[in-house]
Amino acid sequence: MSISSKLSVCPYCKEEIAPGAVLCKHCGSPLKMIKKKKSAPFWRSQYMLGIYTGIIFMVLMIYLYNRIF
Numbered sequence: 381m382s383i384s385s386k387l388s389v390c391p392y393c394k395e396e397i398a399p400g401a402v403l404c405k406h407c408g409s410p411l412k413m414i415k416k417k418k419s420a421p422f423w424r425s426q427y428m429l430g431i432y433t434g435i436i437f438m439v440l441m442i443y444l445y446n447r448i449f
């Protein structure tokens with residue numbers, strides 16, 4: 381079992397730290413800034429949902445238009 385590839389590097393002291401570490405064990409600096417943002421995927425899903433809703437609405441309008449005339 382090798383964990384060498386999963387190690388991160390502290391941006392403050394450049395020492396190897398565990399990926400899930402909140403504080404650097406070498407210099408004690410907070411490492412919250414390294415965590416990945418979760419807001420981007422949420423924004424993208426909302427954006428895609430809007431596109432799908434628009435497509436469905438357009439298809440529905442075309443369908444109704446063809447039925448009426």
Ligand SMILES: [Zn+2]
Pocket residue numbers: 390391392393394395404405406407408409
């Ligand atoms: Zn450090």
